[in-house]
Amino acid sequence: MVRPVPATTATTSPETANPIRWIRKNLFNTWYNSLLTVAAVAALAALAPRLARWAWHADWAVVSANMTLLLTGTYPRDQLWRLWAALLTVMSLFGLSAGAWRGNPRRWIGAAAVAAMLATTGPFQAPARGWLLGTCAGVAAGFMLGRGLTAWRRALWRRVLVALWVVSVPWIYLLLHGWAGSSWLPRVGPSAWGGLTLTLVLAIVGIVASFPLGILLALGRRSRLPAIRWVCTAYIECVRGVPLISILFMAQVLLPIFLPDYRIEHVVRAMVGITLFSAAYMAENVRGGLQGVPRGQIEAAHALGLNGIQTLALIVLPQALRAVLPAIVGQFISLLKDTSLVAVVGLLELLGIARSVLANPTWLGRQAEVYLFVAMVYFIFSFSMSSASRRLERALGLGER
Amino acid sequence: MAQRRVWLLVTVVVGTVLTLASTAALAQQSTLDVVRARGHLVCGVNNGLPGFGYLESDGSWSGFDIDYCRAVAAAVLGDPNAVEFVPLTAAERFIALQTGEIDVLIRNATWTLVRDTDLGLNFAPVTFFDGQGFMVPRDLGVTSLEDLAGASICVTSGTTTELNLADAFRARGLPFTPVVFEEIDTVYRAYEQGRCDAVTSDKSQLAGRRAIMADPEAHVILDETISKEPLAPVVRHGDDRWYDVVSWVVYATFFAEEKGITSQNVTTFQSPDPDVQRFLGQTGGLGAMLGLSNDWAIKVIQAVGNYAEIFDRNLGPLGLPRGLNRQWTDGGLLYAMPFR
Numbered sequence: 001m002v003r004p005v006p007a008t009t010a011t012t013s014p015e016t017a018n019p020i021r022w023i024r025k026n027l028f029n030t031w032y033n034s035l036l037t038v039a040a041v042a043a044l045a046a047l048a049p050r051l052a053r054w055a056w057h058a059d060w061a062v063v064s065a066n067m068t069l070l071l072t073g074t075y076p077r078d079q080l081w082r083l084w085a086a087l088l089t090v091m092s093l094f095g096l097s098a099g100a101w102r103g104n105p106r107r108w109i110g111a112a113a114v115a116a117m118l119a120t121t122g123p124f125q126a127p128a129r130g131w132l133l134g135t136c137a138g139v140a141a142g143f144m145l146g147r148g149l150t151a152w153r154r155a156l157w158r159r160v161l162v163a164l165w166v167v168s169v170p171w172i173y174l175l176l177h178g179w180a181g182s183s184w185l186p187r188v189g190p191s192a193w194g195g196l197t198l199t200l201v202l203a204i205v206g207i208v209a210s211f212p213l214g215i216l217l218a219l220g221r222r223s224r225l226p227a228i229r230w231v232c233t234a235y236i237e238c239v240r241g242v243p244l245i246s247i248l249f250m251a252q253v254l255l256p257i258f259l260p261d262y263r264i265e266h267v268v269r270a271m272v273g274i275t276l277f278s279a280a281y282m283a284e285n286v287r288g289g290l291q292g293v294p295r296g297q298i299e300a301a302h303a304l305g306l307n308g309i310q311t312l313a314l315i316v317l318p319q320a321l322r323a324v325l326p327a328i329v330g331q332f333i334s335l336l337k338d339t340s341l342v343a344v345v346g347l348l349e350l351l352g353i354a355r356s357v358l359a360n361p362t363w364l365g366r367q368a369e370v371y372l373f374v375a376m377v378y379f380i381f382s383f384s385m386s387s388a389s390r391r392l393e394r395a396l397g398l399g400e401r
Numbered sequence: 402m403a404q405r406r407v408w409l410l411v412t413v414v415v416g417t418v419l420t421l422a423s424t425a426a427l428a429q430q431s432t433l434d435v436v437r438a439r440g441h442l443v444c445g446v447n448n449g450l451p452g453f454g455y456l457e458s459d460g461s462w463s464g465f466d467i468d469y470c471r472a473v474a475a476a477v478l479g480d481p482n483a484v485e486f487v488p489l490t491a492a493e494r495f496i497a498l499q500t501g502e503i504d505v506l507i508r509n510a511t512w513t514l515v516r517d518t519d520l521g522l523n524f525a526p527v528t529f530f531d532g533q534g535f536m537v538p539r540d541l542g543v544t545s546l547e548d549l550a551g552a553s554i555c556v557t558s559g560t561t562t563e564l565n566l567a568d569a570f571r572a573r574g575l576p577f578t579p580v581v582f583e584e585i586d587t588v589y590r591a592y593e594q595g596r597c598d599a600v601t602s603d604k605s606q607l608a609g610r611r612a613i614m615a616d617p618e619a620h621v622i623l624d625e626t627i628s629k630e631p632l633a634p635v636v637r638h639g640d641d642r643w644y645d646v647v648s649w650v651v652y653a654t655f656f657a658e659e660k661g662i663t664s665q666n667v668t669t670f671q672s673p674d675p676d677v678q679r680f681l682g683q684t685g686g687l688g689a690m691l692g693l694s695n696d697w698a699i700k701v702i703q704a705v706g707n708y709a710e711i712f713d714r715n716l717g718p719l720g721l722p723r724g725l726n727r728q729w730t731d732g733g734l735l736y737a738m739p740f741r
Contacts, residue, residue, distance in 0.1 A: 066458045068459075069458055069459075076460075260501070263501075344490060346448065346487075359450055359464075360451075360457065361451055361612060364613040
């Protein structure tokens with residue numbers, strides 16, 4: 001049950017009403033704070049104009065000319081509609097969910113309208129503009145539809161929506177991958193996926209797969225059966241004892257030696273490596289939550305006649321996961337950024353593509369522009385994830401009870 | 402006692418796995434048939450080396466090594482675009498070849514004895530003789546190593562580059578002052594700021610760095626080379642038919658330049674020279690001996706051009722001099738074996 005979110009930012013205290021008083025109170029209240037303020041302002045004043053001047057004179061053509069490459073890698077250019085369709089699917093589902101779980105209409109419809117305006121005025125080519133506008137319309141329509149259907153039959157509709165999310169995963173995979181011999185969706189193997197697309201695919205697969213695996217490992221580590229407990233503990237400690245980069249190298253280099261008859265795609269190897277790595281950390285996060293659930297809860301569940309699995313699924317896990325939500329989201333954000341490590345095992349995700357672009361003689365020496373762009377893309381996704389999680393925490397009343 | 406038995410078991414298991422792995426790799430048919438059955442070539446490449454391998458803005462591959470992948474595909478399949486490029490890092494490139502993940506590795510790999518024997522690889526003819534060279538400001542008027550007597554020279558520390566530099570100057574009896582840095586970027590920044598008279602590294606790297614300097618025209622790369630870095634396509638040991646195909650594709654690009662055959666004139670080229678006639682498949686049936694069509698060389702030259710065209714297209718923009726990569730008739734090392 002979602003409670004209305006209390007507004008926290010719009011406080012109209014006298015301090016904010018008078019800027020001078022606010023500055024004096026917050027920036028110059030002690031002699032060392034005054035000193036820090038002056039030093040910080042001086043440093044900013046020295047750096048900001050230079051940065052601005054550089055950004056103005058920088059040759060951003062390297063980014064705009066390679067935009068499609070940076071976003072989609074070597075995905076066949078005549079098949080790009082499939083990536084757009086996948087984006088439309090995901091964004092419409094977001095709209096539907098926001099409507100069903102009573103998102104703020106002003107925020108969602110407003111954001112869709114602003115995005116649509118940007119799509120109309122921005123420097124896009126015809127198909128891209130059409131798809132962007134379609135995506136904005138999908139979000140807005142989904143939101144309204146979600147609201148309407150929830151008002152009509154809430155419990156049923158929310159269940160349908162969860163099912164839709166689950167179905168969307170194989171649908172998007174099919175859309176991206178296709179199959180050999182098809183004229184409608186010809187096969188595009190993972191070796192052709194690249195750029196931001198590959199980054200997101202790796203991150204989403206890693207998150208979706210490592211979440212249940214981590215929960216199982218955490219439960220296994222607390223199991224009463226010694227064999228299971230030892231295996232899970234050994235796995236967790238071994239994986240946490242090595243850096244991700246070495247796991248990725250092992251997956252790329254050792255797997256083909258041990259399995260010479262199977263040609264496993266490089267991308268799949270990276271997915272497996274990232275998932276196995278993330279699951280170990282996930283397990284420790286979840287274990288922390290499990291330890292925080294009072295014993296009385298379990299005893300009460302047993303007293304009500306719930307069996308072991310019911311107790312776990314209905315009483316223990318919801319409380320445990322809720323308690324460690326910030327840690328889990330933090331881990332997912334770092335997983336998103338860790339996908340950039342696959343660039344060193346030869347995969348062309350966002351960073352790998354950036355390296356390739358910089359080796360093009362036309363764009364030699366444009367490192368600053370390209371890497372700044374890559375950093376901005378990572379920031380946008382990481383920041384969205386963390387702000388979404390903050391909203392979820394508030395909705396769940398975390399830290400308030 | 403029990404411990405020894407465990408170790409014995411481990412040794413036997415690991416040994417069996419490795420033996421099975423190697424026999425499985427050996428028992429396969431020729432890569433030539435595999436490629437033809439598959440319909441495309443799988444080529445291991447570098448995805449970020451200026452001039453040699455990189456992605457164009459439209460998502461297609463470009464570069465000197467990339468062109469040789471296309472040349473092999475054109476010879477075998479008649480289609481230079483029937484290539485799947487597999488970007489590989491330096492660490493995984495040879496394993497990818499050994500395990501059969503790729504058909505041929507064309508990724509600035511240096512030909513050495515250890516790789517040729519111990520790693521079970523075969524090197525096709527060298528496509529690019531790289532080696533350590535020197536870059537100097539044009540104003541200095543330096544033309545040879547002897548002119549650099551007493552100069553200060555920027556170099557990365559702790560590399561073979563640093564050792565080669567000392568050896569080369571000692572052998573010539575020239576004094577010099579090394580200016581050593583840890584980071585490659587720092588080396589070139591110091592050079593550009595005039596903190597040393599010259600900078601030394603592999604020539605392909607010098608050219609790449611020169612191209613991104615504030616004023617590339619103000620710097621020249623000396624013709625002299627003081628170390629050997631022969632870069633060549635690599636295939637697996639024990640697959641002679643495939644090795645022959647890759648080797649003769651490389652020779653075809655050399656030969657075409659030697660005889661003045663270009664991508665423009667290859668279809669109309671006429672010559673009384675019997676070597677050329679055999680090369681063009683008009684006589685001799687050389688293609689059939691390689692297991693290819695008789696017009697294979699025409700396909701290669703049509704697709705990527707002769708060696709000079711490949712070099713100028715990819716490495717020309719970097720301002721890389723031909724150096725050792727000239728025809729043997731011009732004092733270089735490119736020497737196509739006779740087409741007969």
